[in-house]
Amino acid sequence: MRAPGFWSGGGGIFPLLLSPIAAVYAGATARRMAAPGWKAPIPVVCCGNATAGGAGKTTLALDIGRRLARRGVGAQFLLRGYGGAMKGPVRVVETLHSVRDVGDEALLLAHERPTWVSADRAAGAQAAVAARAQAIVMDDGLQNPTLEKDLSLLTIDGGYGFGNGRVIPSGPLREPVAAAAARCHAAVLIGPDETGALAALPPGLRVLRARLVPGPEAAALAGRAVMAFCGIANPQKFFATLTEAGAILAGRAPFADHYPFDEGDMETLLKEAASLRAMPVTTRKDFVRIPQKYREAVSVVTVALEWDESSQIEELLEPLAHGMPLAL
Numbered sequence: 571m572r573a574p575g576f577w578s579g580g581g582g583i584f585p586l587l588l589s590p591i592a593a594v595y596a597g598a599t600a601r602r603m604a605a606p607g608w609k610a611p612i613p614v615v616c617c618g619n620a621t622a623g624g625a626g627k628t629t630l631a632l633d634i635g636r637r638l639a640r641r642g643v644g645a646q647f648l649l650r651g652y653g654g655a656m657k658g659p660v661r662v663v664e665t666l667h668s669v670r671d672v673g674d675e676a677l678l679l680a681h682e683r684p685t686w687v688s689a690d691r692a693a694g695a696q697a698a699v700a701a702r703a704q705a706i707v708m709d710d711g712l713q714n715p716t717l718e719k720d721l722s723l724l725t726i727d728g729g730y731g732f733g734n735g736r737v738i739p740s741g742p743l744r745e746p747v748a749a750a751a752a753r754c755h756a757a758v759l760i761g762p763d764e765t766g767a768l769a770a771l772p773p774g775l776r777v778l779r780a781r782l783v784p785g786p787e788a789a790a791l792a793g794r795a796v797m798a799f800c801g802i803a804n805p806q807k808f809f810a811t812l813t814e815a816g817a818i819l820a821g822r823a824p825f826a827d828h829y830p831f832d833e834g835d836m837e838t839l840l841k842e843a844a845s846l847r848a849m850p851v852t853t854r855k856d857f858v859r860i861p862q863k864y865r866e867a868v869s870v871v872t873v874a875l876e877w878d879e880s881s882q883i884e885e886l887l888e889p890l891a892h893g894m895p896l897a898l
Contacts, residue, residue: 573622576741577733578733579733586740588739592738593737595739599713599744603745605716606718608695610717613720613890614720615634615706615721615722615723616712617710618710618713619726619744620724620732620746620750622742622744623742624727625726628679628855629873631679631708631709637883637884637887638704638707645706646698646707647676647679647683647684647685647686647706648707648709649686649687649709651676652673653673654670656671656687657689657690658689658690658697659690659696660686660688661701662677662680662687663680664677674855677858678854678858679709681854691714691717712724713750721890722753723757724750724754724757724758725758727761728767730804747771751772751775756777757771757777758778759780760780760782761782776882778877778878778882778883779878780875780878783874783875784873788811791849791871793816793817793818794817794818794848796849796869797843798821798822798851799825800824800855801825801826808873812851820847830859831859833863833864840867850867852868852871
């Protein structure tokens with residue numbers, strides 16, 4: 571689905587008309603979050619956000635998983651598996667499970683490290699512990715109370731921020747910003763703060779800054795015409811990444827987040843690419859949603875985080891690597 575236009579700002583009377591429902595939604599979230607969660611015997615890191623939709627949580631989770639691995643900590647990923655039918659707990663196997671089973675993010679994470687899909691995060695964490703995980707990195711789950719977190723990071727998309735600043739359905743927030751921030755040890759701002767989102771954070775909350783950079787495969791696209799397509803929360807971020815890599819965007823096709831590409835979609839996209847004499851290019855997350863028969867015709871560009879001060883995220887991970895708790 572696509573988010574309503576008024577979630578980004580403005581919207582006239584619609585946010586006001588929906589505000590009573592938003593108040594009920596926010597109240598229900600607050601009551602749910604008051605319940606205690608299961609305390610795992612290993613560190614739990616949560617890459618969450620305050621808004622519905624993407625903010626860079628999966629990219630952040632991958633980055634943290636790699637940093638823990640460099641410290642000799644065998645982390646395993648845990649997520650709900652949005653878009654997949656399996657409730658879990660189940661360990662994701664790339665060669666066995668499909669997007670319909672576990673969702674696209676789960677397959678992306680499982681490409682790097684052991685990954686668990688579980689609607690019940692505590693049950694998923696228990697399965698990971700039984701599988702000898704040394705740490706758990708959650709992709710999303712800040713609004714899920716069933717599992718206690720040792721380090722919670724509030725991920726913010728610098729280009730989108732908190733939208734119109736209102737709670738669902740009046741806006742994109744899952745809960746008020748202050749409520750989400752109060753449970754976090756730091757915020758991670760990805761990209762420049764184009765909307766003034768940082769002003770909504772509590773003054774004492776630490777802010778780490780990073781940006782998305784194209785992966786090494788993007789170097790081959792410099793000076794080449796590409797037909798870019800993707801179904802992510804903010805397609806413009808992907809298009810900007812390709813431009814930064816030096817690619818020439820001969821065509822671009824944005825789809826709704828988690829869009830399930832079918833054969834008709836791919837035939838249309840490949841024909842358009844051929845007419846433009848351009849290379850079809852998409853994200854790794856979208857690639858797993860493309861029918862298998864079309865994958866050889868499509869190139870993938872990955873992204874990674876580049877931190878302004880990587881020492882800051884390492885400082886937050888240091889106590890966890892030694893089994894020490896962090897205080898809010």
